[in-house]
Amino acid sequence: MVDAVVNAPSRAVRTDRVAARRRELAAAALETIADRGFVNTGLRDIAAHTGLSLGILHYYFDDKDDLIGQAVWQSKVECAHRYDAVVATSLTSAELAEGFGAELAATLVADCAEHRLWYDLRNQALFQNGFRDTIIAIDGLLTDMVWSVVARYAELSGSTPQVRPAEAYAMFDGFFRNSLIAHLRDVPDAPENLRIGAVRMLHSTL
Numbered sequence: 520m521v522d523a524v525v526n527a528p529s530r531a532v533r534t535d536r537v538a539a540r541r542r543e544l545a546a547a548a549l550e551t552i553a554d555r556g557f558v559n560t561g562l563r564d565i566a567a568h569t570g571l572s573l574g575i576l577h578y579y580f581d582d583k584d585d586l587i588g589q590a591v592w593q594s595k596v597e598c599a600h601r602y603d604a605v606v607a608t609s610l611t612s613a614e615l616a617e618g619f620g621a622e623l624a625a626t627l628v629a630d631c632a633e634h635r636l637w638y639d640l641r642n643q644a645l646f647q648n649g650f651r652d653t654i655i656a657i658d659g660l661l662t663d664m665v666w667s668v669v670a671r672y673a674e675l676s677g678s679t680p681q682v683r684p685a686e687a688y689a690m691f692d693g694f695f696r697n698s699l700i701a702h703l704r705d706v707p708d709a710p711e712n713l714r715i716g717a718v719r720m721l722h723s724t725l
Contacts, residue, residue: 541580541589542589542593545589546590546593548569548571548586549593551565551569552590553633557587557636560583562576562582565583588650591636592653592657595660598626598630598661599660599661600664602619602622602664603667605618606667606668611675612721615668615721616721617718619721620713620714620716620717623713624711624713624717627698627699627709627713628702631699631702634695635699641654661688661692665692666684666687666688669721682724690724691720694716694720
């Protein structure tokens with residue numbers, strides 16, 4: 520009995536393993552969720568399109584909302600750090616603006632489905648409370664990301680931002696969302712318009 524207790528994993532270790540497995544499963548399911556959208560996706564759909572066991576999904580997630588929330592959270596955390604290198608390495612405001620615009624245009628194309636899912640989920644939060652905390656946390660994360668770019672741009676310009684963090688986020692989020700809609704409608708110059716517009720919008724924050 521003593522040996523069993525000594526050799527048993529601690530509660531913290533078990534919790535870490537569960538959290539790690541949840542992250543793995545959510546990452547595996549993200550593409551299916553993003554392609555099908557919130558309304559058209561259930562745990563059975565995810566299991567059928569990913570090869571994951573339905574029993575495993577039920578074991579690690581309370582329901583589809585739990586799984587989708589986890590998947591979107593992980594996707595947006597990765598997205599929020601996409602601009603860290605640009606902020607850290609840019610030596611001039613022009614370099615920062617160009618780098619930021621280029622990264623926005625690149626993720627618009629490469630991660631289109633994931634961004635569409637994010638806006639889908641945020642819309643759902645207007646009608647149900649299940650995603651409220653997740654949406655608030657992600658919005659905070661993205662606000663900080665945008666503000667890190669705006670603040671660094673102002674510093675490199677020798678100026679001071681004339682907008683608040685929430686205002687800056689609203690500006691760029693609205694522009695990105697409209698660019699995403701245009702891209703989904705096959706407007707050919709949507710990524711380039713986003714890249715150019717991001718440079719202009721950064722300048723307008725001063």
